[in-house]
Amino acid sequence: MSINTDLKVISILEDIKKKKDSEEKSISVENDQEINPIEIANKEDKSEIRGKPKSGRFWKSKKERFSSIVKTKGIKPDFQKKTALRLELKRTKELSKQIIEQIKEKELVRKERRRENIKRAEENKRKSEIVQVITNTAKLKRMKKKQLRFIEKRDTGSTINSNK
Secondary structure, eight states, rough: HHHHHHHHHHHHHHHHHHHHHHHHHHHHHSSSSOHHHHHHHHHHTTOOOOEEEEEEETTOOOOOGGGGSOOOOOOOOOOOHHHHHHHHHHHHHHHHHHHHHHHHHHHHHHHHHHHHHOOOOOOOOHHOOOOOOOOOHHHHHHHHHHHHTTOOOOOOHHHHHHOO
């Protein structure tokens, strides 16, 4: 497979050489003045034809250093456009801040409502409890462990008064 690519590269190089020769002839024929072929060669050396790279990847082009690359700063916007852009940026930032604040407020309201609901549910649970007052403490000593687990201490004064 590498032999096939080598043959292709060689044929491409030969085609390029033929084109150069035909261009040189056409240039000398078109102009009455004869142009030095060395000058043409120097001009074309800039797009030099390199030999086969060691890696075998003939399609790789020659790399340029970043320092040699010419960069343009581009077209700068005028003062009015800059100020308009700044104002637009300010407006969008303010809008985004407002939206974020609204979202935070909604979240706080939601959390507060949840807390209130939990509190109300707890109160309702306490109100709906069926309370049985144990006056005889000897009963506690006779109870089994499982029964003792269900016993809870409560301030029954407020709940008894509210039920009456």
